[in-house]
Amino acid sequence: MSDGSSFYITTPIFYVNDVPHIGHAYTEVAADVLARWHRQAGDDAWLLTGTDEHGQKILRTATANGVTPKEWADRLVETAWKPLLQIVDIKNDDFIRTTDERHEVNAQKFLQHLYDAGHIYTGEYEGFYCVGCEEYKQPSDLIDGTGEFAGQQVCAIHSIPVELLHEKNYFFRMSTFADQLLALYEENPDFVQPAAARNEVISFVKQGLSDLSISRSSFDWGIKVPWDDSHVVYVWFDALLNYITAAGYGHDDEKFSRLWPATHIVGKDILRFHAVIWPAMLLAAGIEVPRRVFGHGWLLVGGEKMSKSKLTGIAPSQITDTFGSDAFRYYFMRAISFGQDGSFSWEDLSARYQSELANGFGNLASRVIAMVVRYCDGEIPTPTVFTEDDELIRATEKRATDAAGDAISRLAIHEAIAAIWELVDELNGYITSQEPWALAKDPADRARLEAVLFTAVRGLGTLAVLLSPVVPQATAKLWQALGGTGELTDQRIDRAWQWTGGTHVSPLEALFPRIEATVG
RNA sequence: GGGGCGGUAGCUCAGCUGGUUAGAGCAGCGGACUCAUAAUCCGUCGGUCCCGGGUUCAAGUCCCGGCCGCCCUACCA
Numbered sequence: 001m002s003d004g005s006s007f008y009i010t011t012p013i014f015y016v017n018d019v020p021h022i023g024h025a026y027t028e029v030a031a032d033v034l035a036r037w038h039r040q041a042g043d044d045a046w047l048l049t050g051t052d053e054h055g056q057k058i059l060r061t062a063t064a065n066g067v068t069p070k071e072w073a074d075r076l077v078e079t080a081w082k083p084l085l086q087i088v089d090i091k092n093d094d095f096i097r098t099t100d101e102r103h104e105v106n107a108q109k110f111l112q113h114l115y116d117a118g119h120i121y122t123g124e125y126e127g128f129y130c131v132g133c134e135e136y137k138q139p140s141d142l143i144d145g146t147g148e149f150a151g152q153q154v155c156a157i158h159s160i161p162v163e164l165l166h167e168k169n170y171f172f173r174m175s176t177f178a179d180q181l182l183a184l185y186e187e188n189p190d191f192v193q194p195a196a197a198r199n200e201v202i203s204f205v206k207q208g209l210s211d212l213s214i215s216r217s218s219f220d221w222g223i224k225v226p227w228d229d230s231h232v233v234y235v236w237f238d239a240l241l242n243y244i245t246a247a248g249y250g251h252d253d254e255k256f257s258r259l260w261p262a263t264h265i266v267g268k269d270i271l272r273f274h275a276v277i278w279p280a281m282l283l284a285a286g287i288e289v290p291r292r293v294f295g296h297g298w299l300l301v302g303g304e305k306m307s308k309s310k311l312t313g314i315a316p317s318q319i320t321d322t323f324g325s326d327a328f329r330y331y332f333m334r335a336i337s338f339g340q341d342g343s344f345s346w347e348d349l350s351a352r353y354q355s356e357l358a359n360g361f362g363n364l365a366s367r368v369i370a371m372v373v374r375y376c377d378g379e380i381p382t383p384t385v386f387t388e389d390d391e392l393i394r395a396t397e398k399r400a401t402d403a404a405g406d407a408i409s410r411l412a413i414h415e416a417i418a419a420i421w422e423l424v425d426e427l428n429g430y431i432t433s434q435e436p437w438a439l440a441k442d443p444a445d446r447a448r449l450e451a452v453l454f455t456a457v458r459g460l461g462t463l464a465v466l467l468s469p470v471v472p473q474a475t476a477k478l479w480q481a482l483g484g485t486g487e488l489t490d491q492r493i494d495r496a497w498q499w500t501g502g503t504h505v506s507p508l509e510a511l512f513p514r515i516e517a518t519v520g
Numbered sequence: 521g522g523g524g525c526g527g528u529a530g531c532u533c534a535g536c537u538g539g540u541u542a543g544a545g546c547a548g549c550g551g552a553c554u555c556a557u558a559a560u561c562c563g564u565c566g567g568u569c570c571c572g573g574g575u576u577c578a579a580g581u582c583c584c585g586g587c588c589g590c591c592c593u594a595c596c597a
Contacts, residue, residue: 023597196525200592203523236595267597351546359559367556432561510557
């Protein structure tokens with residue numbers, strides 16, 4: 001997995017009008033962990049995230065706030081979305097906004113290309129329009145009217161009848177790609193993951209695809225259709241293109257050929273856009289389809305899907321203010337099988353923080369470094385004779401490194417962390433059974449003491465390298481305390497067992513201090 | 521209506537193509553130890569594997585029928 005090959009990974013772009021919650025942060029962290037891992041494996045990793053800023057809703061809220069839509073988006077990007085990345089420590093390589101010129105210009109190129117190739121035609125969109133909402137409603141958004149509107153379909157929000165309107169639209173001939181898509185899913189079983197998501201996508205496409213309305217003329221906040229500036233591009237069509245416009249499509253061929261195709265990490269709610277519409281668009285344009293589309297699960301709070309409307313939405317800062325960004329990252333990556341829904345609770349978060357991060361990993365670092373300081377004046381021993389017990393730790397270091405790497409290649413982040421944690425647990429057991437504090441009492445045991453402490457220190461070094469993508473701040477502190485040379489993030493993760501630390505340790509404050517106050 | 525997923529110890533979850541006494545972590549309980557963030561280590565308690573049938577020498581694991589929860593069925597992470 002470490003051949004310097006390209007690993008281009010994306011998150012969905014944030015719809016700027018949303019309020020950031022831990023679901024957004026979860027997606028970001030997952031993609032960031034994968035990107036950091038691949039960077040440390042020597043791959044040409046590139047993490048893209050960004051914002052989706054067009055559409056009628058944004059135009060409306062901007063107007064309501066007395067600013068232009070661009071000003072409104074600027075404000076939200078700076079006050080909500082970029083800070084979110086800081087809060088959970090995302091190391092993205094790029095941040096694209098759909099209002100960037102590089103996006104708008106090249107999205108238009110893409111569209112013109114499809115138009116010239118005959119994949120777009122003029123049609124008529126028919127839909128139910130609510131004058132209260134000033135937008136088209138899906139049939140599922142309508143309810144049966146009551147009172148004077150009994151017998152009619154009314155808007156669920158305004159309880160007034162909707163009007164059946166017709167609008168000239170441009171349509172993408174998506175229907176013609178159903179067979180190609182099915183062949184794609186068949187020939188490349190990993191294209192859509194996990195398997196449950198793949199099954200849903202396949203059964204959906206087997207029902208047949210309709211053409212997709214891709215333009216709107218009832219408002220103008222969007223990318224102009226190049227051959228008809230009375231229309232703007234439908235927001236989803238616009239948004240999906242960010243993955244290629246950011247990668248250089250249409251303006252930087254060298255970059256584009258280096259990065260593309262991407263691995264897309266998305267929430268399962270928007271899987272269809274990425275696994276059906278998006279590849280269809282690319283097939284039409286003659287561009288390679290994505291490498292992989294991975295649909296992760298929902299965060300469940302109290303057994304229910306977290307939702308802003310139900311007030312179960314939790315801001316990431318609520319967690320990081322108390323536990324820190326590392327704990328946020330660790331918790332969601334470890335406690336949830338990536339791809340499945342996962343339940344969040346403050347109790348579980350607190351319990352895992354305490355038992356796994358503070359008592360498990362953090363305390364291991366404290367006890368090892370404290371002993372090297374105390375028994376060896378901080379100098380890391382360089383023993384030459386090792387026992388079978390020491391070799392077992394060595395073997396675990398290698399096994400954890402390989403198993404974690406394998407898990408990451410399958411996007412099984414939780415499995416990777418579980419594999420690494422075997423080393424944490426074994427090291428704690430090893431230290432207890434070797435009793436270095438007892439060895440330190442007798443000068444005759446000096447060589448043995450040094451072998452034990454070196455083994456433990458090297459184990460910590462392996463952990464620092466392996467866990468760096470997940471808990472970058474704590475491991476950076478640990479790396480410094482181990483006297484590691486260079487940046488921790490430059491240490492090869494696929495060779496994490498190789499000791500690349502220093503000659504002296506320095507005292508280490510608690511990596512994950514106990515948190516006394518109950519939260520929630 | 522159709523389709524998918526899930527229902528396993530108090531909690532969160534593993535259990536691949538059916539095969540010895542159903543596992544892990546956490547919590548609980550008992551003990552050991554002191555290097556460490558009252559931490560670590562060892563031991564231990566704990567399950568009608570949703571219910572009812574069936575196939576089989578053998579089923580948590582396959583089939584049928586129920587019950588419960590969640591999701592998808594064209595534009596919300």
